[in-house]
Amino acid sequence: MNGLSRQLNVIDYSLSSLWRRRFKSVSVMVVFAAVIFLLASFQMTTKALTQTASRLLVMAPEITIQKMRAGRQEPIPVAYREKLAGIFGIRRITPRVWGYYFNETHAANLTVIGVDPRLMPLGEKLAAAIDTGRLPGDHEVVLGQGAEELLGENRMISLFRPDLSLKPLTVVGRFRPATDLLTYDTLFLPPDDARDLFSLPPELATDLCVTVANPSEVDTIAKKIAALLPGTRVLTRSQIEKTYHAVFGWRSGFASVCLLTALTSFIIFAWDKASGLTPEERREIGILKIVGWQTADVILLRFWEGVIVALLSFVAGYTLAYIHVAFFDAGLFRPIMLGWSVLHPRLRLSPGVEVGDVLLVLCLTVVPYLAATVVPAWRAAIIRADSALN
Amino acid sequence: MTALIELSNVDKTYNQGQVNEVRALKGINLEIAAGSMVCLQGSSGSGKSTLLAIIGCVFPPTSGRAAIAGKQLSRLPDRFLTLHRRASIGFIFQRFNLLPELTVQDNITLPLMPLGVGPRERRERAARLMERLGIGHRAGFPARQISGGELQRVAIARALINDPPIILADEPTAHLDHALSLAFMEIMGELHRDGKTIILTSHDQLITGHPAVERLIGLNDGMLHVP
Structure with a gap:
């Protein structure tokens, strides 16, 4: 009970400490929320697009046969149908x-x-x-x-x-x-x-x-068609679906790599912010220690400050990403995800949020942030109590 | 009376082995009885604050033996020094060392937070002290908005919030006018009568000559002398 009360007291003090340094706290939170917003937006957009594609491809034919010449598609004789008459199914x-x-x-x-x-x-x-x-x-x-x-x-x-x-x-x-x-x-x-x-x-x-006749036989029938019609390309619906997933996945992956660079920059920024103690902050830690706060208490204080900043940023960034994808159809990333063209689909995206997706973004953003602030927190915590003496 | 504080051959050297090495205390032998009121007297740089910091478990001596309330502190790691400090010592500083953005009440209850004392009990304990020291009406004020005399009383309240047996005050009247200094000594006198052991550092005549002060200890260039 005492341990819990101690944690609550330190959280209480962390909140008041963040409020007292609200300009610094808000500036970190805004940048962090922006990084999370970008990452989560890409994740949600990719997921929504692949789900939309899967849903719509239900209407696509189970098997498509295309005639190929020199690696290019060319018109296929309708008479090929007779050659396939013998395939059962x-x-x-x-x-x-x-x-x-x-x-x-x-x-x-x-x-x-x-x-x-x-x-x-x-x-x-x-x-x-x-x-x-x-x-x-x-x-x-x-x-x-x-x-x-x-x-x-x-x-x-x-x-x-x-x-x-x-x-x-x-x-x-x-x-x-x-x-x-x-x-x-x-x-x-x-x-x-x-x-x-x-x-x-x-x-x-x-x-x-x-x-x-039987959807479970699609692959077998596709192989038989390919064997009977050399010079054709036989595509199943699942292959087309996989292609969509690969295209969106590749684009999302490419964008994610770019965003990870932004995330790394932010982590360095966070480290810098956490390391650079102002004279007032040093004095405050000295006072806390001289009135009986231990090094562990100060580390706990800095840890909770980091958790509060990270979680608030995460909630803000993730919520904004949801709004961006659900209500604005991921307007910022549409060209990247769908390709640049004159006619651009204005599809409605419905981002499905699953626990795994949230945890992934959480691990990619909050965990590195907290890790980046651990060492500065410890360095702040070992400030000696006598630094508060006159 | 039994000795609450025992220092034997205590030395303190800052920046040991470096070009800027300073021997702040040299072979201090001192005993202070429980419930006494003592004033460490000396000029600036004589070692008063260093001696107070050792008694206050802020840092250990470089050599020698320091025992407070029967506990040998000389070789204790920082963690245990802190534990001992928060259980036994209340500090009052020359510049008060309050956090200006925190309210008076929050400043006073700061030592209780890592002890896991709940908000209600913190408020109640602070309220009792603020009432006693006449600053109850300032509870919700940020420390930066109150007067010097009130700041001093907030600092006293913070030092007393854990009900420690020892109160240490480093040049407590250096930034107070005559009336406020007198008021401060009145409060110290009361605490002394309540059985607290009080150790002050000062070269202010008002303190050194105050009737409540039972003993003057002179310090000069890091060594004790009879004033």
Whole structure:
């Protein structure tokens, strides 16, 4: 009980001591909170993006087959479907036509996807991804949020074919903002219209989407397809998901390395602040010791000061990071995480905070800070009591 | 009377072995009885404050034997000196050594904090002392906002908060006017009557000639002499 009372008394004194030196305390806390804010923001953004990607990729085909030549993708013959007819477990093979349409006015690339949603897995989910309107029929198109902003909210749009003739399309819908990560710059239309836009012959498609009967057999079927169709690249949904994770992870990792430099600078700053005792601070410690505080009591005092500063900074930095990601969609780091492009997805991020993530940031920030202030605390604590004598 | 403080052949040398070595005390032999009131008298640099610091367990002597309340302190590590100091000694300094930003009450209760005394008991003990010393109305004032005489009484209250048997006061009236010095000696006289052992250092006639002071001990160049 006495030990607990002693701890509470020292915490009480630490709080009053921090308040008395509030300019110094606040300056350390502001810098520390900023470092924690940056680190936690990156962590939350990465997590929110990978989670969003995983959630949205549910709509992606289980297996995608692309034809390759000299390491580049080229149109795939639709007739390849017959070659795969013998693989047990394939439910459906749907040709997909997609590519990029360069909008010269805005110098931006739009992604054109031509697919029949009725033949796609989870076609009904695709319909659910449409915010206003319906799935496109012949000569109709559904736009992503960014594409709509770029092309204007017209009912009719006209796009150039390769021979510069115009192809008119009627806008019948717009994708939900929640799907922005995948659909922001998208023009979604029937495959025949996409073929017409790209002047692609009817016997060719950009890739083939494979639906399987049993999801646990995806990898086995993918291997069989790869064996039957040499010269193709067979991608499973999980591989695409892993690629997303790797890209976001790499970008986040790169940013984290940069931030660790900032953290190191802060630790040096913290060390410097903790080491540089003013004459008033030296006198105060001398007085404390002469009235009966032991070296251990003074170390405890400095320790609690450090803990209070670190925890307050941590709570402030982490809360600000949450607000930044949840309410401002990580506006500061969006270009780094999503890549620089003319059309930038404005997806809503929902940061999931887990104990492990919080502990990781805590270990990366609070622990080094406390470690950096231990030695200065001890050096302060061994100031002799007689320094308070006249 | 039994000796509460016993010093035998005590030497204190600062910066030993260095070019700026100073022998502050030389072969001090001294006994001070429990409950007495003693004044160490001497000019500036004579070693009064060093002798007071050794008696006050601030640091040990370089050589010789120092025993306070039967405890041999000469070779105790700093940790035990602190424990002994907080149990037995109350200090009053020439410049009061209060923390100006802390309130009067917080300054007074400072020695109780590492002992784990709860806030309520701290407040009560401080209130009793402040009442006795006539500074109860200043409890919530920051120390920087009160007068010199009040500061002195806050310093006395802080020295008494642990109810130590020994009170040490280093040049306590050096920054006080005549009236405040008299008031201070009145309080010391009261504490003496309460049974405290009081050791003052001063060259102020008002202290050295005060009727409550039972014994004058002269110091000159680190050595005792009869004043």
